[in-house]
Amino acid sequence: MQIPYTKKTLDNGLDVIVHEDHQLPMVAVNLWYHVGSKNERPGRTGFAHLFEHLMFEGSAHHDSGYFEPLQRAGALLNGSTNTDRTNYWEVVPTGALDLALWMESDRMGHLLPALTEEKFINQRDVVLNERRQNYENRPYGLAGVALSAALFPPDHPYHWITIGDPDDLRAATLEDVRRFFETYYHPGNASLTLAGDIETVRALDLAEEYFGDIPRGPAVSPVSHGRPTMAGASLLLEDRVELPRLYLSWHSPAMFETGDAALDLAADVLAHGKTSRLYERLVYERRVATDVSAYQHSREMSGVFQVACTASAGVALPVLEQAVTEALAALADEGPTSDELERSEVQTEAQFVYRLQTVGGFGGKSDQLNAYNVFRKDPGFFDEDLARYRAVTPAQMADAVRRWIVGTARVALSVVPHGQRHLALPEAAEVAVS
Amino acid sequence: MRRVDRSRLPVPGPPGAFTFPRIERARLSNGLEVRAIAHRSVPVAAMVLLVPGGSSADTPDRAGLASLVADLLDEGSRGRSALEVSDRIARLGGDLDVEVGPDAIVVSLTVLDRFLPDGLALVHEICTVPNLAGADFERVRRLRIERLRQLRDHPSALADRAFAQVLYQSHPYAQPGHGTAASLGAVTVEExxxxxxxxxxxxxATLVVASNRTVAEMLAGAEAAFGAWRGDPSIDPLQRDRGREAAPRSPAVRLGVVSRPGAAQSELRLGQVAASRATPDYHALVLLNTVLGGQFVSRLNMNLREDKGYTYGVRTGFDLRRGEGPFVLQTSVGTEVTVPALREAIREVQDIRGARPVTADELALARSSVALGYPRGFETVQQVARSAAQLALHELPDSYFEEFVPRLEAVTLDDIAAVAARHLDPARMATVVVGDIDKVGAPLADLGLGEPVTVVPPI
Incomplete structure (x- = not known):
């Protein structure tokens, strides 16, 4: 199983990847810039994402909205920012490929002349609205802010979440925008994938034609921070919620590092589906929780392994904490059963196959080719990626849980309804987030 | 190499040819309608079983009953426990989704293609012989009630429930699909x-199967799995069509508020009872909506987000159903701009049917945007199977997909003006605000919608 592709690097450093799939008369254009909130500095958090918004406000030769010509042409388009990268994509009817490439290359090569204070202020307000809507006005919405801040020291780029701090967003200036663009938005820091109804030779020619004359920018030095350390913490957050929720988080392997796949599968064994250990014990049998989740969130510099459980009404969080600790210890001691491992192998295979179903959009084939290219320098890593999961043995899973999770420093966060601190872990200390 | 002309945007070439999926039909001897669609794809198979009824079939004091039934389908069947069923699904690489809509329950299962026969057998089993055991019922109902409790913290859920209540009142579409703590508490396992x-x-009922396989194989698989399903001919499917009862002509209140002191944003809904999916105005409404609030460059989003910065986004939709579905505008805005944002929203809805009708260019943009993007909806087997199931629900012809774009092409500016006048009527509209009402600054009464009335969302 794989995604066949051709890769070529232009003279200015732009990686171009082409994948042919002629099922629909559509082409997916997918462009990654290897910059995310990890490249921000304290005092200007949230900037990479705010910048992404400005990429949709026009460029030198098309100084009006980015959406209009593309939506008129029948395209679907969007972009997103996380800690490690920023991506932009369009899925266009085959006949509109030139238009999409013209637009993408114009904003890569010629964004700044179109930038104004007015656009900047407007998009900053939009982002402040986005933050209020998706974080502040959402139950448990600020848990991620508290967890990131406790897991990583203040000078670590994962200390803050991508949406940033409202005061930092208000402090950002046009000059910050210029500097950010010049530092990170150029061909040498980008990867372009064209996937869909397009001949490979023509796709490579078009990429050269539209992007070839954009100057190579300054080399971007990778952000590095050594392996983060922490002493652990137990935090308390009172929130507008009905039911208390416990979050337990640990440092874990970075993306593709040894132990990453094993912990990913361990998360499945713990909390994916009704037959998972925590669901079966806490939700199905004892009924002390209403939902459980676990995941290995692997990122470039460091991963985070997280287990979260929402308590049933009237249940205090120490009950859940004890059960999770026991389940982790059991997994570290005995590993998964052959049944559990077999089941998660089929599910992993299915997830990989399902990922091959769409050419464009978030998580489609074009996005995956770029992800493997940016993070592995190998667009063809799909097969090897699947092989990582297939190779996990019960002993390796037990080993990863032992090495990274059991008995190591962790951050516990008790989120409880206002006025119900007695439901939190007993030692939890109140944390301020906004 | 040719140099890029940056003095103008490239003009898109003509759209590529596209053949819409061909739907093959069969009817099993037990009355089950089967649709099979051969679709080129990766080795994944999708099956969808649609049964009419849905949440509108619930009586008001048992709202959420259909949804509880749907929840219990995969909680054990043919004597096997919920854990065993879950294990079987996982071993097919399966992704099961049970959705309770206002007019139907839709059970969708996607599996690795090699497991298609097992997948069909599984859907058949969970839908026709679920255990519906007392202990599982109690456990699942309790989880449901706790989830409802959590919804009280979700401004969008409060707004949706308050809005449906205000618009539909005693009509079945007023009922929250997942019920309320009181209605779920009253349900018995016998019910x-x-x-x-x-x-x-x-x-x-309709079963749709879409995969790489031949139509003959899929139809044979459907017969093998579902052929022995025996129905009760005394049950009239039309009794499950309560959504078609006449809906109220005007809302219970024009301006409803749900107070959430300390809320970071105001969650807004604005709209009315509009039309049924069977309306001949359908294609014109799709285009009208696209111009008004159906995509990023719509009038509302360009005004409220891109010009004013009041919101992260605003959208509108005609949620057309077997009965008369609603037109809904939804957005979340900063507390202090609640009144100006609502004023702009109301003005945009009024203007498009009067002072500023849709222009020829706006119509062209909306039409090309929807028509040229249409093939995108037929990429995966799940998309194809779900779309075909929707045709069955709304009794639309198998030729519907290929006729869609020609019908869009036929819509004129006069048609748009006519459907705007017909289906957007300020006198029939309701507005709901969920937020920190004491902090909204300018008084809500200034909107000209009368004094705000407190609404209690049914939860």
Whole structure:
């Protein structure tokens, strides 16, 4: 199983990847810039994402909205920012490929002349609205802010979440925008994938034609921070919620590092589906929780392994904490059963196959080719990626849980309804987030 | 190499040819309608079983009954426990989704293609012989009630429930699909079993299968799995069509508020009872909506987000159903701009049917945007199977997909003006605000919608 592709690097450093799939008369254009909130500095958090918004406000030769010509042409388009990268994509009817490439290359090569204070202020307000809507006005919405801040020291780029701090967003200036663009938005820091109804030779020619004359920018030095350390913490957050929720988080392997796949599968064994250990014990049998989740969130510099459980009404969080600790210890001691491992192998295979179903959009084939290219320098890593999961043995899973999770420093966060601190872990200390 | 002309945007070439999926039909001897679609794809198979009824079939004091039945389908069947069923799904690489809509329950299972026969057998089993055991019922109902409790913290859920209540009042579409703590608390396991028996009948139901395989193989698979399903002919599927009862002509209140002191944003809804999916105005409404609030460059989003910065986004939709569905505008805005944002929103809705009708260019943009993007909806087997199931629900012809774009092409500016006048009527509209009402600054009464009335969302 794989995604066949051709890769070529232009003279200015732009990686171009082409994948042919002629099922629909559509082409997916997918462009990654290897910059995310990890490249921000304290005092200007949230900037990479705010910048992404400005990429949709026009460029030198098309100084009006980015959406209009593309939506008129029948395209679907969007972009997103996380800690490690920023991506932009369009899925266009085959006949509109030139238009999409013209637009993408114009904003890569010629964004700044179109930038104004007015656009900047407007998009900053939009982002402040986005933050209020998706974080502040959402139950448990600020848990991620508290967890990131406790897991990583203040000078670590994962200390803050991508949406940033409202005061930092208000402090950002046009000059910050210029500097950010010049530092990170150029061909040498980008990867372009064209996937869909397009001949490979023509796709490579078009990429050269539209992007070839954009100057190579300054080399971007990778952000590095050594392996983060922490002493652990137990935090308390009172929130507008009905039911208390416990979050337990640990440092874990970075993306593709040894132990990453094993912990990913361990998360499945713990909390994916009704037959998972925590669901079966806490939700199905004892009924002390209403939902459980676990995941290995692997990122470039460091991963985070997280287990979260929402308590049933009237249940205090120490009950859940004890059960999770026991389940982790059991997994570290005995590993998964052959049944559990077999089941998660089929599910992993299915997830990989399902990922091959769409050419464009978030998580489609074009996005995956770029992800493997940016993070592995190998667009063809799909097969090897699947092989990582297939190779996990019960002993390796037990080993990863032992090495990274059991008995190591962790951050516990008790989120409880206002006025119900007695439901939190007993030692939890109140944390301020906004 | 040719140099890029940056003095103008490239003009897109003509759209590529596209053949819409061909739907093959069969009807099993038990009355089950089967649709099979051969679709080039990766080795994944999708199956969808649609049974009419849905949440509008619930009586008001048992709102959420259909949804409880749906929840219990994968909680054990043919004597096997919920854990065993879950294990089987996982071993097919399966992704099961049970959705309770206002007019139907839709059970969708996607599996690795090699497991298609097992997948069909599984859907058949969970839908026709679920255990519906007392202990599982109690456990699942309790989880449901706790989830409802959590919804009280979700401004969008509060807004949706308050809005449906204000618009539909005693009509079945007023009922929250997942019920309320009170209505779920009143349900008995006997009622669940009776609801299952009258809902899951082969007569009136449709099974859609889409995969890489041949149509003959898929139809044979459907017969093998579902052929032995026996229905009760005394049950009339039309009794499950309560959504078609006449809907109220005007809302219960024009301006409803749900107070959430300390809320970071105001969650807004604005709209009215509009039309049924069977309306001949359908294609014109799609285009009208696209111009008004259906995509990023719509009038509303360009005004409220891109010009004013009041919101992260605003959108509108005609949620057309078997009965008369609503037109809804939804957004979340900063507390202090609640009144100006609502004023702009109301003005945009009024203007498009009067002072500033849709222009020729706006119509062209909306039409090309929807028509040229249309093939995108037929990429995966799940998309294809779900779309075909929707045709069955709304009794639309198998030729519907290929006729869609020609019908869009036929819509004129006069048609748009006519449907705007017909289906957007400020006198029939309701507005709901969920937020920190004491902090909204300018008084809500200034909107000219009368004094705000407190609404209690049914939860």
């Amino acid at each position: 669940v079993r009776a609801c299952h028996a009258r809902t899951f009948q082969p007569g009136g």
